[in-house]
Amino acid sequence: MIKIGLLGLGTVGSGVYKIINDNRESIEQKVGTELKIEKILVSDTNKKRSVEINKELLTDQAENILENPEIDLVVELIGGEEPAYSYVKKAIDNNKSVITANKLIIAKHGSEILKAANQNNVQISFEGSVAGGIPIIRPLKESLVASNINNIYGILNGTTNYILTKMTEEKKEFKEVLKEAQELGYAESDPTSDISGLDAAYKIAILSSITFETYVNINSVYSEGIEDITLTDIKVADELGYVIKLLAIAKKQNEGIDIRVHPAFISKKHPLALVNGVYNAIYLNGEIVGDIMSYGKGAGQMPTGSAVVADIIQTAKDIHYNRPNIYSNESTLKHMVIDIDEIKNLFYLRVLVNDKPGVMSEVTEILGNNQVSLASVLQKHRLSPVVPLDLVTHPVREENLNNSLKELKTLNNVKSIESVIRVIEDF
Amino acid sequence: MIKIGLLGLGTVGSGVYKIINDNRESIEQKVGTELKIEKILVSDTNKKRSVEINKELLTDQAENILENPEIDLVVELIGGEEPAYSYVKKAIDNNKSVITANKLIIAKHGSEILKAANQNNVQISFEGSVAGGIPIIRPLKESLVASNINNIYGILNGTTNYILTKMTEEKKEFKEVLKEAQELGYAESDPTSDISGLDAAYKIAILSSITFETYVNINSVYSEGIEDITLTDIKVADELGYVIKLLAIAKKQNEGIDIRVHPAFISKKHPLALVNGVYNAIYLNGEIVGDIMSYGKGAGQMPTGSAVVADIIQTAKDIHYNRPNIYSNESTLKHMVIDIDEIKNLFYLRVLVNDKPGVMSEVTEILGNNQVSLASVLQKHRLSPVVPLDLVTHPVREENLNNSLKELKTLNNVKSIESVIRVIEDF
Numbered sequence: 084m085i086k087i088g089l090l091g092l093g094t095v096g097s098g099v100y101k102i103i104n105d106n107r108e109s110i111e112q113k114v115g116t117e118l119k120i121e122k123i124l125v126s127d128t129n130k131k132r133s134v135e136i137n138k139e140l141l142t143d144q145a146e147n148i149l150e151n152p153e154i155d156l157v158v159e160l161i162g163g164e165e166p167a168y169s170y171v172k173k174a175i176d177n178n179k180s181v182i183t184a185n186k187l188i189i190a191k192h193g194s195e196i197l198k199a200a201n202q203n204n205v206q207i208s209f210e211g212s213v214a215g216g217i218p219i220i221r222p223l224k225e226s227l228v229a230s231n232i233n234n235i236y237g238i239l240n241g242t243t244n245y246i247l248t249k250m251t252e253e254k255k256e257f258k259e260v261l262k263e264a265q266e267l268g269y270a271e272s273d274p275t276s277d278i279s280g281l282d283a284a285y286k287i288a289i290l291s292s293i294t295f296e297t298y299v300n301i302n303s304v305y306s307e308g309i310e311d312i313t314l315t316d317i318k319v320a321d322e323l324g325y326v327i328k329l330l331a332i333a334k335k336q337n338e339g340i341d342i343r344v345h346p347a348f349i350s351k352k353h354p355l356a357l358v359n360g361v362y363n364a365i366y367l368n369g370e371i372v373g374d375i376m377s378y379g380k381g382a383g384q385m386p387t388g389s390a391v392v393a394d395i396i397q398t399a400k401d402i403h404y405n406r407p408n409i410y411s412n413e414s415t416l417k418h419m420v421i422d423i424d425e426i427k428n429l430f431y432l433r434v435l436v437n438d439k440p441g442v443m444s445e446v447t448e449i450l451g452n453n454q455v456s457l458a459s460v461l462q463k464h465r466l467s468p469v470v471p472l473d474l475v476t477h478p479v480r481e482e483n484l485n486n487s488l489k490e491l492k493t494l495n496n497v498k499s500i501e502s503v504i505r506v507i508e509d510f
Numbered sequence: 511m512i513k514i515g516l517l518g519l520g521t522v523g524s525g526v527y528k529i530i531n532d533n534r535e536s537i538e539q540k541v542g543t544e545l546k547i548e549k550i551l552v553s554d555t556n557k558k559r560s561v562e563i564n565k566e567l568l569t570d571q572a573e574n575i576l577e578n579p580e581i582d583l584v585v586e587l588i589g590g591e592e593p594a595y596s597y598v599k600k601a602i603d604n605n606k607s608v609i610t611a612n613k614l615i616i617a618k619h620g621s622e623i624l625k626a627a628n629q630n631n632v633q634i635s636f637e638g639s640v641a642g643g644i645p646i647i648r649p650l651k652e653s654l655v656a657s658n659i660n661n662i663y664g665i666l667n668g669t670t671n672y673i674l675t676k677m678t679e680e681k682k683e684f685k686e687v688l689k690e691a692q693e694l695g696y697a698e699s700d701p702t703s704d705i706s707g708l709d710a711a712y713k714i715a716i717l718s719s720i721t722f723e724t725y726v727n728i729n730s731v732y733s734e735g736i737e738d739i740t741l742t743d744i745k746v747a748d749e750l751g752y753v754i755k756l757l758a759i760a761k762k763q764n765e766g767i768d769i770r771v772h773p774a775f776i777s778k779k780h781p782l783a784l785v786n787g788v789y790n791a792i793y794l795n796g797e798i799v800g801d802i803m804s805y806g807k808g809a810g811q812m813p814t815g816s817a818v819v820a821d822i823i824q825t826a827k828d829i830h831y832n833r834p835n836i837y838s839n840e841s842t843l844k845h846m847v848i849d850i851d852e853i854k855n856l857f858y859l860r861v862l863v864n865d866k867p868g869v870m871s872e873v874t875e876i877l878g879n880n881q882v883s884l885a886s887v888l889q890k891h892r893l894s895p896v897v898p899l900d901l902v903t904h905p906v907r908e909e910n911l912n913n914s915l916k917e918l919k920t921l922n923n924v925k926s927i928e929s930v931i932r933v934i935e936d937f
Contacts, residue, residue, distance in 0.1 A: 218649035222649055354805055
């Protein structure tokens, strides 16, 4: 029998409890022995719960789990940095294997956690921390091991994908859709972590750490959110054959990693273009296996709960058969994160200019001086003194692009630079 | 050390050999011990090979592998029914675990093979047999165990998907594209197994056996190919907001399984609509996990080779750590395959009729008498005595639909029934 201590009985914790109880027979058959949830840490043992639960299982003292010699496996579903991180460390130090769905502690402290797990010869698993409903971390670690993945393109945040989808389908502006999403519970009352791209940055850092067998420091991941995406951007994208998605990208390049999160124009014909609403997807490219995509719900009680239960099954099985921890090897590889300035991208630019003769040549001269060459120019003449120029560049270093934008802003005939959005075509 | 015997050194066999040799360090780290390819069965030991290989490894005598007490693990990559099936049985009888990418023997003899593997307490794995490049069988068996999958929709045959994609993109007829595909090597010189839907039927039978933990007899899987799809069908689909795909479907329904392969209209907005060219995809729906899709190359040396190597890693690891066979439990469940006549579908019908008053009411009367009600009717009047009626029905039992078609054919004003294609909207 494998005894489990659960830290937290919120949305995901209740989901895990329910999935285990509703599928006990099938799960225990896979594990090869009985599973018992021995103790559950909650903040209030008297609170009314959405799941029916024997009160004797509940405790408000973490030591009853972390110091309990009966417990083999600790499942951390509290979320946030502290006390979650301390609990996980304590559990590992007490020779318990750990499962967590906490992207924050894995992205921030993954390296220390893996090291401690190795030293104590216990397992640490975190399938639920990235794109919960999509089986991806374990296939990456197991099925695709021999595949030498080079590139990862992910839609990793359900809130921003929901907002961009609604803007596209219902022709509404960002703020209006965000408000609706908050009312529907698809966005938090403080949506900063989602909207700013930070949540996706945590996830791509974790995914690239696993895939490229290296450690990626979350602070070196460039991220840009969707706050400035306008309905006009979405309409122009549509006219040009694109949709706008918040993409998380990680690419191996020689000794470095190009890793970043930002909105992007992607072709309507790319499989990621149909990843809509709260769905997530991860699109991989590997030398051996070619292109692969996994698609599913990225978060929520049941998708994340199901990923955590999958980790529980695997870890419990490994404990039962005395199989040592062989996944969480610390990597000896070090990849440098490439500075965003050095990355080459195509860009869509929307520049408002005075509708006068010679303006176009002023603009293109500055671009040319900065090695920005244009793939397409769309100028709509209107009965107005100020007109938009919609430009798409060829690949250009980010630094050169930024220098050209600075110079453009100094022109009298340039009223404003309305939009600067990367165009991803090389996947 | 785990010693491997390889049966076959064709396209996939050479791929497996190459992947293992090029990634030995990373693979052995995952397995936890050394891997050694001990012997390789070939038909001609003197033939020139695409991979560099020590001739002493080659043998043309199957016994040198199947009866070799040194060998722990046999990898069958010969293909076809015989002698592959006999070899697999013999290997299992001699207490060797087996990996195969052979959909034919798994679909036809899966039940006997699993039974023998259980009796001898060895493993049998076949990730490479279905949609090689997509990690799906193992996630189904492991990560998604607790997810109670209800429905599977697959694009499981690369050749037919390539043909339908080309017909759609280049506005060409079936025969022309098939010829091109044969010249390019994307279709066999005898393409019957792909074109007729049989290949996809094998794969959906295997997938549903695993997912629903039951045994599906390949002979009870209804299959219909793409030979009769015309460019007109594709154009009408496009006008109505659909694309045509060869879908493999398996759905749990009460005590039965609705399992079938046929061309289908699917919405352009569904994620499967962007699965183009030789790509495969599997779209699952489960109570817990919601909708999931996996997408990738379904066949080919490296995608299939990579799936086989993933199986080798897992099985070698299990052997090394003395973990018993716990996946290939014979199912005690029996699901009856539901007769296609009983299945309800929406249908697109293209009927050529005389352009005379009263014809429409003759047609709709017959449909109504057979409980076929119409969701949409498109009649294009042309300067021609014969015009097409494009009809889309509401859900109707297949038997009722077929009865109505028989009656329609007896009408003098009905010149022919050009197309009958199912419309899949409920996924």
